[in-house]
Amino acid sequence: MTALNELYQQVILDHNKAPRNFRKMEDATKRVEGYNPLCGDHFTVYVKVDGDRIVDVSFEGAGCAISKASASVMSAMVKSRTVAEAEELFGEFHRLVKGELQGEEEIERLGKLAAFAGVSEFPARVKCASLAWHTLHAALSSSEQSVSTE
Template sequence: MENLDEVYNELIMEHSMNSYNKHKLDHADRCEKGHNPSCGDEIELELKLNGNIIEDIAFTGSGCAISQSSTSIMADVLRGKTIAEAKEITKTFIEMIKREITDEKELEKLEEAIAFKNVANMPARVKCALLAWHTLEKMI
């Protein structure tokens, strides 16, 4: 693998080790657990909604740098978005990891979550990057 530094980049490392999104919400409206049985990655996502707007997202859990930072960065990106926008971003993220995006411009809507683009080249780690997003899909 040639692009190790591109995957374990500053942003991903900071979010995985020292995430300010890693805590419980006081009055969460929705809560969902996600788990990768083969890896042992576990997260619990919490959402606070205001109408159709995601007012806040936080998570708790444990796992590898990819799964934990992906969850944290997802929280940053989706905070303040409408549910429809969150659905669209989630779909794009999953397509990016599965290498189904042909138009690079589409990736712009992912904001910081574009940092995971190179995980698409690491088949063994795809599940780690997708855990948070698949968990969110069940909640919105």
């Protein structure tokens, strides 16, 4: 597989074309905007947290295939997990796109997130892949209303 096909895997193309949880959430407990001024990617992530559990996640906005698919896969992955589990997953995802995970097994363990392994070959795109995650992190951990990857 070429680096390009590795980057734009079918999972990513699917989620870009038909993003999951792509909607505004009226009863969100928190909404945060994420913005990448360099390329204009701009998403709003909504979360509904009950105790320490994320009961719902959604997002809306516009961005490239990598950032949009990443937001979509993220929303599907963290729903019904605890805040701590979601944060741990973010850590793993970050290591994945930075190319810091060693071995097939470690990558496979990430399930659908493994589709983003190809990003590590494109350093300029790491910010695209991480934008939604940074935004979710801000929504879960602080009082900030917006985050920027610059």
